[in-house]
Amino acid sequence: xxFIPETIVTDxxxxxxxxxxxxxxxxxxxxxxxxSLEGGYTQLxxxxxxxxxxxxxxxxxxxxxxxxxxxxxxxxxxxxAKIITAKNGDICIIAENGNIKFKAKNIYVECIGADNDGSxxxxxxxxISMIAGEQMTMGGSKICMVASDSITLNAQGFLNLFCADVVxxxxxxxxxxxxxxxxxxxxxxxxxxxxx
Numbered sequence: 652x653x654f655i656p657e658t659i660v661t662d663x664x665x666x667x668x669x670x671x672x673x674x675x676x677x678x679x680x681x682x683x684x685x686x687s688l689e690g691g692y693t694q695l696x697x698x699x700x701x702x703x704x705x706x707x708x709x710x711x712x713x714x715x716x717x718x719x720x721x722x723x724x725x726x727x728x729x730x731x732a733k734i735i736t737a738k739n740g741d742i743c744i745i746a747e748n749g750n751i752k753f754k755a756k757n758i759y760v761e762c763i764g765a766d767n768d769g770s771x772x773x774x775x776x777x778x779i780s781m782i783a784g785e786q787m788t789m790g791g792s793k794i795c796m797v798a799s800d801s802i803t804l805n806a807q808g809f810l811n812l813f814c815a816d817v818v819x820x821x822x823x824x825x826x827x828x829x830x831x832x833x834x835x836x837x838x839x840x841x842x843x844x845x846x847x
Contacts, residue, residue, distance in 0.1 A: 657670060657672055657685075658671050665688065665689050666686070666688035666689055667685070667686070667687050668684075668686050669684075669685050670684050670685075680697075681697045681699065682696075683696045683698045684696040690707065690708070693705040714732050715733065718732060
C-alpha cells in the first residue's frame, strides 16, 4: 500500500490535531489520530483500535445528572449511570502514590469464575479492618483462621459455639515431646494445606 502522509487539521500554539502516521515517511507508525494540547494532554489512537490517553493533571468525569431523557422516560432507583465492560482481558486501577476509595450507598462484589476461579483475594502489608454497624456474617464450607502470634475473640456479651464437637490441642507445648516420628510435622502440614 502506498504511503499516505498525515492530514493536519490544526497546528497552533494551543495544540495540534492530525490524522494518519506521524513518523517519518519511510516508517508507518500505525497512527490513526494524534491530539496534543498546550497543557500536556495527549490522546493517541492507532489503526488497530487501541487508544492511549495522558492527563498530566486531574481527570474528572461527572455523569448521571439527568437520567430521564431521550427514550428513557423513567429512571429506576438502580438506574445505570456509567458502565465499563471488558469483553476480554483485565481491568486495572493503580494508584502508585495515592489511595483508591470506593464510596456508595451499597457496594456489591461478585466473582463469577468457574471451577477453580471465582476467588476474592485481599492482601495488605499492614492492617485489614472490617467494621459493621450491625451484623457481620461469614459463611463457607470451611472457615480457617491462622495467626503467627495470637487470635483474640473479645465479646461484651456471650460467646456462643454451636458445633458437633470441640477439639482443643496445643501441639507446640510439652506434650509435643511425647509424640514420636513425624506426627507433629504431619499435623502442621495438614493445617497448612487446609488453611493455605
